[in-house]
Amino acid sequence: MDCMVQRVTALVPAHDEERSLPDTLASLRAQTPPPDRVIVIADRCTDRTAAVAAAAGVEVVTTVDNTDRKAGALDQALGPLLPVTTDDDLVLVVDADSALVPGFLAAAVTRLADDPGIGAVGGVFTGRDGGGLVGALQRNEYARYAREVGRRRGEARVLTGTATLFRTRVLREVADARGRTLPGRPGAVYDPAALTEDNEITLAIRTLGHRTVSPRECVVVTEVMTTWSDLWRQRLRWQRGALENLRAYGLTRVTAPYALRQAAMYAGIVAVALFLLATTLFAARGDLGPPRGPWLVITVLFVVERVVTVRRRGVWAMLLAAPVVVEFGYDLVQQAVFLRAAVDLLARRAAGWHHGVAPVPAEA
Structure with a gap:
């Protein structure tokens, strides 16, 4: 044969x-x-x-x-x-x-x-x-x-x-x-x-x-x-596309984990907003100082997690992750993208396709 x-x-x-x-x-x-x-x-x-x-x-x-x-x-x-x-x-x-x-x-x-x-x-x-x-x-x-x-x-x-x-x-x-x-x-x-x-x-x-x-x-x-x-236009397309795909497929055994992750992500956005609001209120009252006690431990663990998870990329990647505030700002941009995608979907606004301008390729 x-x-x-x-x-x-x-x-x-x-x-x-x-x-x-x-x-x-x-x-x-x-x-x-x-x-x-x-x-x-x-x-x-x-x-x-x-x-x-x-x-x-x-x-x-x-x-x-x-x-x-x-x-x-x-x-x-x-x-x-x-x-x-x-x-x-x-x-x-x-x-x-x-x-x-x-x-x-x-x-x-x-x-x-x-x-x-x-x-x-x-x-x-x-x-x-x-x-x-x-x-x-x-x-x-x-x-x-x-x-x-x-x-x-x-x-x-x-x-x-x-x-x-x-x-x-x-x-x-x-x-x-x-x-x-x-x-x-x-x-x-x-x-x-x-x-x-x-x-x-x-x-x-x-x-x-x-x-x-x-x-x-x-x-x-x-x-x-x-x-x-x-980056904004690319990620807006990604998130809008993900939401539209879930709508097209409906809630099934396959899509349920995807839907749960989306729900958790949007819940996380609410949690971050509440955290920022509380931080602003404490700062306005003069109650905001350096982290101490359990908050200090949580802060240290968070910094370690951010650094360790990019260690394979080398020293410069870890140095970028260590201050936390830079990557936190990046996360806020992405959260703004997620919110905009949800609003656009609910408002039935037309979605666009974005093709970024590629840089001159480097060695793979």
């Missing part, structure tokens, strides 16, 4: 990514083994993205009249691809502003081979250098997220859009379930109505009974937002 040959096809959706694309393609070539096919999806590009991809010797697909952002671009490529693949084949989706570390693909393929219950393997992302203070704060945030994923033994609550390896048969299941058990257009893999297609495809795969993981070996280096305004 002939053995079935497993093939890996890498899809790289790209919108005006001529600067970062070479780094992404180089990281794919550095995998052992590399993908069998690499297809760059040039989506509404006004720069030399398609020419850069062609010069690198990979296939180029140009989208036609795509109005559905990244989801629409991926659907246009997956439409003709899935019918000519086998159930054993795999599809790797990689953002054109991200680079896989060597060993990413081998580790992801092995994880899928070892556990048939896993439907997709996502990356654990870290941020590129640059971006000043706002970039450094994002890198600390990503380091803590990676640590959290590791403590969950790689369970991925969201398959990052930066890089994820899918079983082809699972993508076909998703397409077949659209319009019936899953929201979205029948026959489409990605739901173009979703602002955060990575979060939505995760919910789709888990709703169909498959697990999603992010092994620590599957590291991907991605861009960071370099300005506060870019």
Whole structure:
């Protein structure tokens, strides 16, 4: 009996990514083994993205009249691809502003081979250098997220859009379930109505009974937002998308943990607001002094936690975390984003898509 040959096809959706694309393609070539096919999806590009991809010797697909952002671009490529693949084949989706570390693909393929219950393997992302203070704060945030994923033994609550390896048969299941058990257009893999297609495809795969993981070996280096305004718009889209996805799926066994985390997060915002109010009132009365007794112990433990959770990033990351007040300000910005997303959703305001300007790529 002939053995079935497993093939890996890498899809790289790209919108005006001529600067970062070479780094992404180089990281794919550095995998052992590399993908069998690499297809760059040039989506509404006004720069030399398609020419850069062609010069690198990979296939180029140009989208036609795509109005559905990244989801629409991926659907246009997956439409003709899935019918000519086998159930054993795999599809790797990689953002054109991200680079896989060597060993990413081998580790992801092995994880899928070892556990048939896993439907997709996502990356654990870290941020590129640059971006000043706002970039450094994002890198600390990503380091803590990676640590959290590791403590969950790689369970991925969201398959990052930066890089994820899918079983082809699972993508076909998703397409077949659209319009019936899953929201979205029948026959489409990605739901173009979703602002955060990575979060939505995760919910789709888990709703169909498959697990999603992010092994620590599957590291991907991605861009960071370099300005506060870019960060605000990016995070507003992320949070608005997460809330809209929960609304689209409703309360189910799969979505209940996501809904509980959202509820806890908004409760935390209320708690922080009350803390700031109490601190202001005590300060106005002159009762606010250095922390002492139990408060001193709690303060010290909090500082230690902030420093320890970013120690893998080195001394500068720990020094940024130690004063606490800087990262607390960053958290307040994010909480403001969460509140704005909830208000916009309740007010039915139109949501926008933001694509940050990528910095010149650094070495992965």
